[in-house]
Amino acid sequence: MSETMLDLRGVSKSFGHKAVLKEVDLSLPAGSVLGLVGKNGTGKTTLLKCALGLQRPQRGDVHILGEPAWELSAAGKERLGYVPQKIDLCPWMNIRQIAAYTGAFYPRWNKALVERMLQEWELNPKDRVGLLSVGQTQKLAIILALGHEPELLVLDEPAASLDPMARRQFLETLLDTVGERTVLFSTHITSDLERVADRVAVLKDGKIVYCGELDALKDSVKRLHVQAAATLPDGSFDVPGMLHAKLTGNEAVVSVQDFTADLPERIAQQWSASVAVEDLNLEDIFLELHHE
Ligand code: ADP
Numbered sequence: 001m002s003e004t005m006l007d008l009r010g011v012s013k014s015f016g017h018k019a020v021l022k023e024v025d026l027s028l029p030a031g032s033v034l035g036l037v038g039k040n041g042t043g044k045t046t047l048l049k050c051a052l053g054l055q056r057p058q059r060g061d062v063h064i065l066g067e068p069a070w071e072l073s074a075a076g077k078e079r080l081g082y083v084p085q086k087i088d089l090c091p092w093m094n095i096r097q098i099a100a101y102t103g104a105f106y107p108r109w110n111k112a113l114v115e116r117m118l119q120e121w122e123l124n125p126k127d128r129v130g131l132l133s134v135g136q137t138q139k140l141a142i143i144l145a146l147g148h149e150p151e152l153l154v155l156d157e158p159a160a161s162l163d164p165m166a167r168r169q170f171l172e173t174l175l176d177t178v179g180e181r182t183v184l185f186s187t188h189i190t191s192d193l194e195r196v197a198d199r200v201a202v203l204k205d206g207k208i209v210y211c212g213e214l215d216a217l218k219d220s221v222k223r224l225h226v227q228a229a230a231t232l233p234d235g236s237f238d239v240p241g242m243l244h245a246k247l248t249g250n251e252a253v254v255s256v257q258d259f260t261a262d263l264p265e266r267i268a269q270q271w272s273a274s275v276a277v278e279d280l281n282l283e284d285i286f287l288e289l290h291h292e
Pocket of ligand 1: 015020038039041042043044045046047156
């Protein structure tokens, strides 16, 4: 069985009266790339900080790299790379200086890797950190987080400053570079996940409403078009795994989670209806999961 790099059990975190995480369970197997997706302000940063032991939840257990996150050892921290959303690097240094400065904190530092990545991402070692664009700063922060070759890389909105066209390409390059490492990254943009993440966790209203393989999510959430012989009852119309339904006379458009191949037939029998199944793209799936 593969090692679990990160394990959250029943994690709840509030700020004052505001409950941000509500009994969150999440686990991350070694070698996977997990995209944590949720709207802005849903608690992705809070979840990542709790996972890293930077914030302490009021309830629940968090283990990272097999250790309790809140008491993570120095050896554990060396196996970890983290790029926060708000990057704070010494602005007066140039890139070469900040790379040397950061490397000095780690017994193991791959200078050749750092230099190669700087070249690939077209960052000039002589450039001053404080004068870099937001996108360049983000790239630099990622390179610095990879210098000690962490086994687990945690990135909070890594493509936040990039335009939509550049985002996916950047993420794909990033994932090529990180190779076999385990990666957890957050994003509020669904398309960031395609071709980049192999697993996805959807955070909504403080809970993980889906966690699993990306392909399985696509198999799980479907839209059904139901056409019944008689008018469908607005109050009592129900379907297993229903996320929401829109009824108009004898027709219903229903989105469901946990779709199974026999569901259309069951609905057809129960409501004397014909049922057509619509596959959804990731954007639509995300909207269906977030439908109020
Ligand atoms: P996301 O990363 O999904 O945008 P955050 O985790 O940053 O969401 O924030 C979730 C919610 O928690 C927001 O409403 C935010 O205002 C609140 N929050 C986050 N950190 C703090 C804090 N230190 N004190 C009070 N409220 C906070």
